[in-house]
Amino acid sequence: MNVQTDISPADDQAILDAISKWLERKVAPVAAQLERDDAYPEELVQDMRELGLFGAMIAPEYGGLGLSATTYTRIIALISEEWMSLTGVINSHLMMALIVQRYGTEAQKTYWLPRFATGELRGGLGLTEPDAGTDLQAVRTVAKRVGENYVVNGGKMWITNCIQGHVLALLVKTDVNAQPRHHGMTMLIVPKFNVETGAPLAGVKVGRKLSKLGYRGVDTGEIAFEDYECPADLCLVGGEEGRGFYMATGGLELGRINIAARGVGIARRALREAVAYSQQRKTMGKLICEHQAIQLKLGEMAAKTKAAELLVEHAARAFDTGVRVDMEAGMAKWFASETALEVATEAMRIFGGNGYSTEYPIERLYRDAPLLCIGEGTNEMQRIIIARQLIARSKA
Numbered sequence: 001m002n003v004q005t006d007i008s009p010a011d012d013q014a015i016l017d018a019i020s021k022w023l024e025r026k027v028a029p030v031a032a033q034l035e036r037d038d039a040y041p042e043e044l045v046q047d048m049r050e051l052g053l054f055g056a057m058i059a060p061e062y063g064g065l066g067l068s069a070t071t072y073t074r075i076i077a078l079i080s081e082e083w084m085s086l087t088g089v090i091n092s093h094l095m096m097a098l099i100v101q102r103y104g105t106e107a108q109k110t111y112w113l114p115r116f117a118t119g120e121l122r123g124g125l126g127l128t129e130p131d132a133g134t135d136l137q138a139v140r141t142v143a144k145r146v147g148e149n150y151v152v153n154g155g156k157m158w159i160t161n162c163i164q165g166h167v168l169a170l171l172v173k174t175d176v177n178a179q180p181r182h183h184g185m186t187m188l189i190v191p192k193f194n195v196e197t198g199a200p201l202a203g204v205k206v207g208r209k210l211s212k213l214g215y216r217g218v219d220t221g222e223i224a225f226e227d228y229e230c231p232a233d234l235c236l237v238g239g240e241e242g243r244g245f246y247m248a249t250g251g252l253e254l255g256r257i258n259i260a261a262r263g264v265g266i267a268r269r270a271l272r273e274a275v276a277y278s279q280q281r282k283t284m285g286k287l288i289c290e291h292q293a294i295q296l297k298l299g300e301m302a303a304k305t306k307a308a309e310l311l312v313e314h315a316a317r318a319f320d321t322g323v324r325v326d327m328e329a330g331m332a333k334w335f336a337s338e339t340a341l342e343v344a345t346e347a348m349r350i351f352g353g354n355g356y357s358t359e360y361p362i363e364r365l366y367r368d369a370p371l372l373c374i375g376e377g378t379n380e381m382q383r384i385i386i387a388r389q390l391i392a393r394s395k396a
């Protein structure tokens, strides 16, 4: 199921305009310092709640904005032009929320989605473990049904929002002997505290916040479960074991389009900064934008940035029609993330020594970009996914 909405294009534009103003007034003045300090952007997260962003793609009947993926990816690109880390706070949260919206029971939707939509409960997606990243089916966290509850044991790593957030969509094994392995995988919604009373729940322990090259400010960390209990009726997504892998990969489809949108934001900003700098900096008595060597770079950067933008738009529009879009999402993710990395690197070269300085925005874009080639399925895997889809769709 995909969300579509009674919000008109005019409303969508009003939302984009409000976000642009917020980025200019509130985010631009503080982003560099927060990033340098690796400080969680509390105030900006509150602003994002007020803007409705935690409910961006949650259906209006559950209190969300019900935006299309097309509009949502435009928002993500816009925010990433200013500070990509902020998109991590909402993206991972919405992937969790959309798993409930797509696959949850009606009771689960009614319970979780309104709380997710306001940002009262925020969270993310808990898939990765120390020995299970690309190979998700190697997950070792187990959940055992005991009466009306599940008892969870295991540990997750590299989980965005697991420290500041309140709840995770957690991929677990409910049958460790199942073959194929994914038939034994299940998705649970696990809060860190009692949602009704706010009291902490036993058996969940948040570990260290990981220190990262870029994408700083937003928390990415470790979380462990030891005899942690949650009620099956609220937590077992869809009320059925064995569908967790399917739900995770379904969620990653939109995740990949969002990663691609971040790439568009990074590339656009790097290009804009590079053009502006090249029109100010002089060498050999000329502005550097008049040197052909720089023009060759700018031409290529601009063409690739536009191509990335179009691939993202194409994938988001396809997603909005409700069909599976592994190939379109994979193409957008691979191309836009590689473009972000390339354009940020070229921008750094155009800036010369100043590109390497923390006083200019380029070094941050350069540090943020590589994550996009790794997260939500590495780019090595994306090309394999694209090829497999291509072959499958070409069969008579």
Ligand SMILES: Cc1cc2nc3c(=O)[nH]c(=O)nc-3n(C[C@H](O)[C@H](O)[C@H](O)COP(=O)(O)OP(=O)(O)OC[C@H]3O[C@@H](n4cnc5c(N)ncnc54)[C@H](O)[C@@H]3O)c2cc1C
Binding pocket: 092, 124, 125, 126, 127, 128, 132, 133, 134, 135, 157, 158, 159, 160, 161, 212, 215, 220, 371, 374, 375, 376, 377, 378, 379, 380, 381
């Ligand atoms: C900042 C950050 C935030 C993250 N946030 C989250 C999050 O919120 N939730 C979450 O669950 N995870 C998160 N992750 C984890 C991320 O999804 C994984 O790092 C990613 O899936 C890769 O897994 P891995 O690190 O185990 O690499 P590995 O799986 O060990 O891969 C290592 C290399 O081998 C290649 N490779 C592996 N298998 C194959 C194959 N079959 N064919 C070809 N090449 C292959 C990979 O492409 C890669 O180049 C985050 C990671 C980072 C860095």
